[in-house]
Amino acid sequence: MSLLRTRGLSRHFGGLIAVEGVDFDLEEGEVRALIGPNGAGKSTLVGMISGRIPPSRGTIEFDGVEITSWPAHKRIMAGMSYTFQITSVFPGLPVRENVALAARRRVPQGEVTQAVEAALARVGLGERIDQEAGDLSYGHQRLLEIAMGLVQRPRLLILDEPTQGLAEGEVAQFKALIRDLAGATTILLIEHNMQVVMEVADRVSVLNFGEMLAQGTPEEIRANAEVQAAYLGGGDAAA
Template sequence: MLLSTRGLSKQFAGLRAVEGVDFDLPKGEIHALIGPNGAGKTTLVGMISGRIAPTAGRVLFDGQDITRLPAHRRMRLGMAYTFQITSVFARLSVAENVALAARRRAHGGQVNAVIDEVLERVGLPDRKDQEAGDLAYGHQRLLEIAMGIAQRPRLLILDEPTQGLAEGEIEGFKILIRDLAQEATILLIEHNMHVVMELAGRITVMNFGAVLAEGTPEQIRASREVQAAYLGGTSDAAAG
């Protein structure tokens, strides 16, 4: 098992944002995390990535207890995370943004090769010299994914990656994720249910800070509990 959590919980000023989550992610899987706004998904991922300290519980990465490790140490172990809100360096060029990420895994002349490779993969090769802040929002999301790929992660966590993408770009994104799954395990937090159902091998549904259901796309579609809590409202319900 590449990633596991046991009893993972977080309280904010008495509010239980996440409560007792047990979660397992095998190597090589595309796993989606879905649920209505306020379900606790982003808080859970924040604890997995080391950006939020848990109130209780443990996080295990490839069998190692990383609960107390800071985010940068988890990145060195092979975990990469793209944010729900884009976090590119606006005044740096697209290539410079990717270079900052690539230097964690590549050295010297390798960095330029990595830049060219990952920008080609996400469909931004012609934006290489453009300032990141001048990109359309959807292209900033793709740049952030490129920065994640440049780290050559073992686990790539994508938080709302298709937000701001045009329909044609979403099709390209699906091809990209299937390709990436050959080399990395992927945890996808996503509001677009068409994307989730097409890409994910397994889906975890959260509601009120706890796991409501887990299963294959077919099992999740058929779940009455999930229909009542989430899918019954709108097929493209927003994640939170």
């Protein structure tokens, strides 16, 4: 059974159709990449899945339960975690406390310290645990946000352009992290870096003008003529 399932999911903003009739199935343990041109509706789709944007119509199921009307915090408690395209860390707090605040949503109190340290070590920020978050580089703030997602022990981890602002070595570390998480955590990855997509995703979904254009393995997507025309043909790797 799919961990996440949408049927006919749509969002209209007045006369603007942002997402229209999206059917989407995400299997447990899968790494799925969501790609598409600028304005394709990726962030709107993910906003509906995470409970931050109400759909105009359609349904969302998580682990067999319809959650279409659930608020975002209830989805977090059910096992969803969403990291934003723009960093949402607390700059005036230490790295440790940023992750601890996220941990308290899902982790028993007696396990918070160990969970925080483990999450930061996993993203390569263990040595910066007492540093003020606002003093981190932008790339390290993105990694901190991923740690804040991981510490919640999510069943579904949604990452919105996580490699944006990362140095080459940090991108390599991120790819290794996704490979390590694969299978144990279901991941939905909105990503502009096509090399990352092709290396880490089990399957790829392509949005275009708010509709699902294609879904398949990375190799199938790379060879798809419609996808090439809409997104990949000009070598454009922007999401």
